Amino acid sequence: QVQLVESGGGLVQAGGSLRLSCAGSGRAFSSYAMGWFRQAPGKEREFAATITASGGSTFYARSVKGRFTISRDNAKNTMYLQMNSLKPEDTAVYYCAASRRSSALTDREWYSYWGQGTQVTVSS
Numbered sequence: 001q002v003q004l005v006e007s008g009g010g011l012v013q014a015g016g017s018l019r020l021s022c023a024g025s026g027r028a029f030s031s032y033a034m035g036w037f038r039q040a041p042g043k044e045r046e047f048a049a050t051i052t053a054s055g056g057s058t059f060y061a062r063s064v065k066g067r068f069t070i071s072r073d074n075a076k077n078t079m080y081l082q083m084n085s086l087k088p089e090d091t092a093v094y095y096c097a098a099s100r101r102s103s104a105l106t107d108r109e110w111y112s113y114w115g116q117g118t119q120v121t122v123s124s
Contacts, residue, residue: 002026002113004096009118012086016122020081022096022115030054030074033099036081037108038092038120045095045108049081053102061106064090086122093117 008020022034035050049060049070058070067086072079079096097111105111 002029002032002098004098004113004115006094006096006115006118009094009120011121011123014086014088014122014124016086017082017084018086018120020083020094020096020118020120022079022081024077024079024098026077029077029098031100031102032113033101033103033105033110034070034072034079035097035099035105035108035111036068036070036079037095037097038090039095039117040089040092043092047106047108048094050104050106051079052104057104059104059106083120086120088122088124091120091122093119 003025036048039045051070055072069082095117096115098113099111
């Protein structure tokens, strides 16, 4: 069992940056693949980025690749999402998620644990 808490969301102008954090509880944090998903109003929750349990491999959605960077610090039980060059279309609630599998995963069905979400709003 792992509990996840996101932080770092807020309001930013287009072109700006934000860093999201996801703090996890439990000793097994370092064995879980982790991911970031986002959900805009009226849309389905979509994949943004994922990282393997070791942190050695990452994968991004095409819409964020080159602008977002996912990372993790297993010693601190924390995952991050550095978001640069933000666009209004990045506006969404961002969720972190953990999977019992160790490999990078894009499908939300593989994730067993979810945070409560943090709002990111990008103004034009």
